[in-house]
Amino acid sequence: MxxxxxxxxxxxxxxxxxxxxxxxxxxxxxxxxxxxxxxxxxxxxxxxxxxxxxxxxxxxxxxxxxxxxxxxxxxxxxxxxxxxxxxxxxxxxxxxxxxxxxxxxxxxxxxxxxxxxxxxxxxxxxxxxxxxxxxxxxxxxxxxxxxxxxxxxxxxxxxxxxxxxxxxxxMSANGYRWAVVSEQFVLDQQGRQPIVSTTVMPAEELKSFRDVQSSVSGYARLSNQRCVETYSNVYQNEYRTVLVVTPNIRNDESFRNVSQIFSHGLSYAADNANSWICGQQEQQAANTTSQQRCDITPTNALSVLDIANFSDWKIFERTVLFCLSEPQETPCSIKxxxxxxxxxxxxxxxxxxxxxxxxxxxxxxxxxxxxxxxxxxxxxxxDEDPTTMGMCLASWMNVRKLWKSPSSGKMFKxxxxxxxxxxxxxxxxxxxxxxxxxxxxxxxxxxxxxxxxxxxxxxxxxxxxxxxxxxxxxxxxxxxxxxxxxxxxxxxxxxxxxxxxxxxxxxxxxxxxxxxxxxxxxxxxxxxxxxxxxxxxxxxxxxxxxxxx
Incomplete structure (x- = not known):
């Protein structure tokens, strides 16, 4: 059996x-x-x-x-x-x-x-x-x-x-135009009042701001915080032209019935592109030291601007009321x-x-x-191999040992x-x-x-x-x-x-x-x-x- x-x-x-x-x-x-x-x-x-x-x-x-x-x-x-x-x-x-x-x-x-x-x-x-x-x-x-x-x-x-x-x-991160303007600039969308700039502005650029003034109704209103957080990223692609609205000059009769531009510039995707948020022109920011540079981000904006609340934000010594930004169409593409x-x-x-x-x-x-x-x-x-005959199911751990001492056969354990x-x-x-x-x-x-x-x-x-x-x-x-x-x-x-x-x-x-x-x-x-x-x-x-x- x-x-x-x-x-x-x-x-x-x-x-x-x-x-x-x-x-x-x-x-x-x-x-x-x-x-x-x-x-x-x-x-x-x-x-x-x-x-x-x-x-x-x-x-x-x-x-x-x-x-x-x-x-x-x-x-x-x-x-x-x-x-x-x-x-x-x-x-x-x-x-x-x-x-x-x-x-x-x-x-x-x-x-x-x-x-x-x-x-x-x-x-x-x-x-x-x-x-x-x-x-x-x-x-x-x-x-x-x-x-x-x-x-x-x-x-x-x-x-x-x-x-x-x-x-x-x-994504589109092209240059955009920014300007610090008075409230009257925003209200006068029909362009009935003259535009007065506190800085030298060529006639062609003045005409371009007149076009901006006429299209303000299509701009999005941003709070101070949203404005700073958005434009502190130089690669932002939601908006283009931005108008930083400040109060009218009320102690000067000659500026009461005019649209004012206090400062303006062009910003491109570069290290100093958002320096205007701190009240610096791009040329001025380029010449500042690393300690003075406006290295602003959405997370450190308050400390960089040295303010306790975004309602205290001032730009070029003028208190900011709100921002008007031009929405950008089709900012992204897939290629x-x-x-x-x-x-x-x-x-x-x-x-x-x-x-x-x-x-x-x-x-x-x-x-x-x-x-x-x-x-x-x-x-x-x-078909048995003569070299390994008698080694049975040898693993890699004992194959060398068996090859060194060959025998006619071993009991498999x-x-x-x-x-x-x-x-x-x-x-x-x-x-x-x-x-x-x-x-x-x-x-x-x-x-x-x-x-x-x-x-x-x-x-x-x-x-x-x-x-x-x-x-x-x-x-x-x-x-x-x-x-x-x-x-x-x-x-x-x-x-x-x-x-x-x-x-x-x-x-x-x-x-x-x-x-x-x-x-x-x-x-x-x-x-x-x-x-x-x-x-x-x-x-x-x-x-x-x-x-x-």
């Missing part, structure tokens, strides 16, 4: 990996099944995305036009543009994720060794890995697979760096970069061509790659390893170091922000103004050439590339742990291992596969 039970267990172990030997058991008759169909579906998905990108770029050039490789998709209210931008970036990230996931799948296929390559490595007492990506196998797999593996790795880098910058929003979209198309095609090549090579080759531990177990059960020991300590160390670098970089960035804000006397609000441009943000590039745009896009997306490396390592660790658990279930419970091309009662790789996603 004991002999019969041992024979049944032996047959069960063979069937769990290699499949049943019953000739009458019908194998799948489909042309594509198992892992092959999974690969083909991903090639088709990337091909559809490639065609979609090409078609979209052609349609965008015809529909929206393009100037200097920049096209405008839509102009309008900033909130509406931001909502559209969010939806478009969701689509971009979904498509990019599909391409990168497919690329990772074929990187695993290219990195996976064949049985001949494993036997050659075993002959030199070297072990290879299956079902993951890394660098160890590159020395032992074919040159074609190494080349495709490297191309897939390199082609995924631009997708991480530039995909999110293919479409971007812009696309023809160069970046073209680069994405090129690298998507490179990924697609590499995927198709490795798929054709895998299809035609008689020496199939072993893409998961189940494939390797099946191969070694069907299943020690109780934890799942996290399914991979080596170096990968865990690498993952930990990258995670620490990410955390340290984030903490250093926050610390630098707090220190800079403290030294400048500004208050930091991380979330209330998140994503809003203000003059405290110094642009990396002041130009608008394609080279500068690519440099800014690449620089701003470097953290995403680091996170992608972190994710790949983490994914590899999870895959190894899952394979280790699968192998443990196979040895302890007799559960069938997963294989890439299941036959009979064999288990198929997960779909979507955790290891291959």
């Amino acid at each position: 004991r002999l019969m039970r041992l024979n049944r267990e032996k047959e069960a172990v063979s069937a769990t990996v290699a499949g049943t030997d019953d000739k009458k058991k019908e194998a799948p008759t489909r042309l594509l099944y198992g892992y092959q169909s999974f690969l083909v579906y991903r090639v088709i998905a990337v091909a559809i995305i490639f065609v979609f990108n090409v078609a979209w770029l052609i349609w965008a050039k015809v529909q929206y036009g393009i100037v200097r490789n920049i096209g405008t998709i839509q102009r309008g209210d900033c909130d509406a543009i931001e909502n559209l931008n969010t939806r478009l970036h969701v689509v971009i990230n979904v498509l990019t994720t599909i391409v990168l996931a497919a690329s990772t799948t074929f990187m695993i296929l290219a990195y996976s060794p064949s049985r001949l390559e494993i036997d050659a490595a075993h002959a030199h007492h070297k072990w290879l890995s299956t079902g993951s990506i890394g660098f160890r196998n590159l020395k032992y797999i074919s040159r074609e697979k190494v080349l495709i593996y490297v191309i897939l790795v390199l082609s995924s880098v631009p997708l991480h760096l530039f995909a999110n910058s293919a479409i971007f929003t812009t 696309y970069s023809g160069v970046i979209v073209g680069l994405l198309i090129i690298f998507t095609f490179t990924t697609l061509a590499s995927m198709a090549t490795i798929l054709i090579l895998a299809w035609k080759s008689t020496n199939k790659s072993l893409v998961c531990p189940g494939d390797a177990a099946e191969s070694f059960l069907r 299943a020690p109780q390893y934890r799942v996290w020991k399914g991979t080596g300590p170096y990968k865990w160390l690498c993952l930990t170091l990258i995670a620490l670098l990410i955390v340290l970089f984030g903490l250093a960035f926050i610390a630098a922000t707090l220190i800079t804000a403290r030294n400048s006397g500004r208050e930091v609000k991380f979330f209330s103004n998140f994503g809003k441009l203000n003059h405290n943000l110094r642009p990396i590039s002041r130009g608008s050439t394609q080279g500068e745009l690519l440099a800014v896009a690449a620089t701003s997306n470097v953290p995403q590339l680091v996170l992608a490396c972190f994710w790949l390592i983490y994914q590899g660790l999870v895959s190894c742990s899952a394979y280790a658990r699968d192998t443990a279930r196979f040895t302890d419970d007799g559960q069938r291992l997963m294989v890439s091309k299941p036959d009979g009662e064999q288990r198929e790789l997960w779909f979507p596969s955790l290891q291959l996603g």
Whole structure:
């Protein structure tokens, strides 16, 4: 009875990996099944995305036009543009994720060794890995697979760096006119009274203020606080021309029936653009020291103006009553970069061509790659390797020890390893170091922000103004050439590339742990291992596969 039970267990172990030997058991008759169909579906998905990108770029050039490789998709209210931008970036990230996931799948296929390559490595007492990506196998797999593996790795880098910058929003932050005027200037919208300026004003500029006076009815009235908070940001895009209204001069009969302009100027998006709020002309502000400069923000306005309440705001020694501001139409727009979209198309095609090549090579080759531990177990059960014969299910932790002292056979003992020991300590160390670098970089960035804000006397609000441009943000590039745009896009997306490396390592660790658990279930419970091309009662790789996603 004991002999019969041992024979049944032996047959069960063979069937769990290699499949049943019953000739009458019908194998799948489909042309594509198992892992092959999974690969083909991903090639088709990337091909559809490639065609979609090409078609979209052609349609965008015809529909929206393009100037200097920049096209405008839509102009309008900033909130509406931001909502559209969010939806478009969701689509971009979904498509990019599909391409990168497919690329990772074929990187695993290219990195996976064949049985001949494993036997050659075993002959030199070297072990290879299956079902993951890394660098160890590159020395032992074919040159074609190494080349495709490297191309897939390199082609995924631009997708991480530039995909999110293919479409971007812009805002109008052009120069605007400001003037400190009397109440009578605002009331005399018909222009019946003469305009008197306390400063020298050319006739053409005087005429432009007459036009402003006639259109005051369309201006928005802002309180002192709203006026200061709005215009303290030199990149604000809600309003343009602003009239700072002050009381009439009541002790001078000659100015009682005239519209007065006490001071005026033009402001452009620059460091000293909002110096007029403190009562400084731009030329005067440029010549002041850093201690005297009007470095005003919405959070430090009261302290910079040296007032207790915004009702006490004075400009050029005149008390401010309120502001009238000209609303700006269509201040925001969403644009696309023809160069970046073209680069994405090129690298998507490179990924697609590499995927198709490795798929054709895998299809035609008689020496199939072993893409998961189940494939390797099946191969070694069907055809033992003389180098590893008698080592049974040796792990990477004892394979070197067994190779140093070979024997005709050893009794397999299943020690109780934890799942996290399914991979080596170096990968865990690498993952930990990258995670620490990410955390340290984030903490250093926050610390630098707090220190800079403290030294400048500004208050930091991380979330209330998140994503809003203000003059405290110094642009990396002041130009608008394609080279500068690519440099800014690449620089701003470097953290995403680091996170992608972190994710790949983490994914590899999870895959190894899952394979280790699968192998443990196979040895302890007799559960069938997963294989890439299941036959009979064999288990198929997960779909979507955790290891291959």
